[in-house]
Amino acid sequence: MSEDIILSTSGLTKEFAGFTAVNGVDLSVKRGTIHALIGPNGAGKTTCFNLLTKFLAPTRGSIVYNGRDITRQKPAEIARLGLVRSFQISAVFPQLSVMNNVRIALQRKRGDSFDFWRSEEVLRSLDKEALALVEAVGLSAFADLPAVELSYGRKRALEIATTLALDPEMLLLDEPMAGMGREDIDRIATLIRKVSKNRTILMVEHNLSVVASLSDRITVLARGQVLAEGDYATVSKDPRVVEAYIGS
């Protein structure tokens, strides 16, 4: 397999009580790209995503990450390998400030427990790192605000910061724009672009204008199978894709 491919699936299949939700999907995600998984309702996107993030076990097929077969590995194990799902793994503590949420995520990465006996030096380096992450996601002005008081979009930015604290090589984003207004969408899109500079991103996203502006490559699923693949200009003109969306 090419060095360029960070994540791939082969014949990935998931059956639920005789119903095949994902049916022989071959997917290749190139290192350093933003790759989107799209398709009409019921196409199998969520199931596929849950297979990739190990929340579901496949009926058949395999998943390879960085040359390693991860088909049977658990979410925590793949997170240690650098493949991290955002929004689920990194819970935000609503009553804690933005800074403290990021501090905790950093401590979790380091495997630290909470204790009051750490050195000033360790605390200072932790604060510096936390502040850099808070800045990176555009939340400096809200650093001391309890997470619960953030707008929806800013809460998601905080979730991205706590995910980035784990320093993932590849991020899996499940509908990053769901439930967002225009302003938040623009903010998160800018953030995803920034974060993608030295990472690979695979996202499931319904908002096609977001997909068009962010993605390097798109895989279109329909009825559990890959219907088309390519850049947005190519797949959006594909008559099978147009028909699948109109017919859904």
Ligand code: ADP
């Ligand atoms: P999408 O995310 O593209 O809308 P899903 O992956 O959620 O599609 O669902 C694909 C198909 O699999 C749908 O027909 C859905 O009803 C079915 N499905 C999903 N999860 C289950 C389940 N746990 N049991 C039975 N059928 C399921």
